[in-house]
Amino acid sequence: MGKWRLLVAVAVLSALAQPARADDDVERVRKVLREHPEIVVEAIRQQGPAVLEVIENTARTRQKELERARFAQSLAKPLTPALEAGRATLGPQNAPVTIVEYSDFLCHFCGQAAGTVKALTQKHPQDIRLVFKHFATGKNSVRAALYFEAINLQDPQKAWAFMDGVFARQKDVTDKGDEVLDAIAKELGVDAKRLAEDIKRKDLAERIAADTKEARDFGFEGTPVFLINGAPVRGAVPVEVLEEFVGVAAKVGQPAKSQ
Numbered sequence: 479m480g481k482w483r484l485l486v487a488v489a490v491l492s493a494l495a496q497p498a499r500a501d502d503d504v505e506r507v508r509k510v511l512r513e514h515p516e517i518v519v520e521a522i523r524q525q526g527p528a529v530l531e532v533i534e535n536t537a538r539t540r541q542k543e544l545e546r547a548r549f550a551q552s553l554a555k556p557l558t559p560a561l562e563a564g565r566a567t568l569g570p571q572n573a574p575v576t577i578v579e580y581s582d583f584l585c586h587f588c589g590q591a592a593g594t595v596k597a598l599t600q601k602h603p604q605d606i607r608l609v610f611k612h613f614a615t616g617k618n619s620v621r622a623a624l625y626f627e628a629i630n631l632q633d634p635q636k637a638w639a640f641m642d643g644v645f646a647r648q649k650d651v652t653d654k655g656d657e658v659l660d661a662i663a664k665e666l667g668v669d670a671k672r673l674a675e676d677i678k679r680k681d682l683a684e685r686i687a688a689d690t691k692e693a694r695d696f697g698f699e700g701t702p703v704f705l706i707n708g709a710p711v712r713g714a715v716p717v718e719v720l721e722e723f724v725g726v727a728a729k730v731g732q733p734a735k736s737q
Contacts, residue, residue, distance in 0.1 A: 549709050549723055553730050556708020557696055560688070561609055566630045566637050568599050569607035574728045577606060578705040580613040580693045583622035584652055589645030591702040591714035596638075598720055605728060610641075612689040613701045618655045621677075623686045625659045628676035629668055636666045707731075 511517070559578050579595060581588040599606045614623045622644050630637035643662040644651055650658045663673055676682065693703065696710070704711045704720070707727040711720065 545719075546722075546726075549706075549711070549726065552709035553707060553727060557705055557710065558708060559609075559611065559692060559696075559705060564630075566610045566626070566634055567607060568596070568638070570604060571607060573605055573607040574731060575606050575707055575724050576609060576705075577724070578609045578611055580611050580689070580698060580701060580703045580705075582613050582615065582619050582701045583626070583641070583644045584616060584619045584648050585701045586648065587714040588702045589648060591704075592641065592645060594714065594717045595704065595720065598717055598724065601721075602724070606724060611692070612686045613693040613698065613703070614686055614690055618651055620686060621655055622651060622659060624677045624682055625663060625673070627682040627685060628673050628679070629663060629666075631676055632669055632672060636668055639666050640668075 561576075561578070577595060577599075579592070581592060595608060599608050610626075612623045614620045626637055626640055626644075629640050640662055643665070644659070647658060647662065660670070664670065696703075698710070698712070700712070702712075702714060706720075706723050707730065709723070709727065711723060
């Protein structure tokens, strides 16, 4: 009898978690639950892990559905970041999907997410344009951002390599700042004299401050955040999630335009 009740309980939970196929069937299930709540109680008591697994899987599925719906709604009303010329970018200008990445060089999750999104651009080299922007709040985060922008003036490829180097040595950069940033730049063969001058440029400092203000104005509170054709995706999400959203955005079209 206990096994029968477990099966009923699982069926009940599944029916309640999914769109109804037949209103009468759902109402019958609800009636049984109202009249015999001990069915669920006994099932959980006897087969707790199995029941919890069903509930957790159902919750994950529902969460994914909500995220997909939220992303679709955001695509219909996209955010419009400033994308001026001279930005560090990967991928073709006319790609059907533009990903704008807001990142902090000293954020652990940003380092994780940067590798994910770069791998995605390599997998879809003609379909994605990646634009890097800053959400730098700490002193050494801002310094790293300045170095990145200054190096990008010399050689964009070295700027992306510098990013990888900083993410790989976040603790050292946090503790020692410019000493480590200079060492990473030197390893990449960056012109040290020009770098020393360029990191003093007012326009680069203003760009970083404007990026951070823009992120806050959009309502972002943490990093990383990605705008996929203007629709926000928060956090270091798995590559398969980003790839799914990129596919949806490609079908909708209308990537963010440079201003």
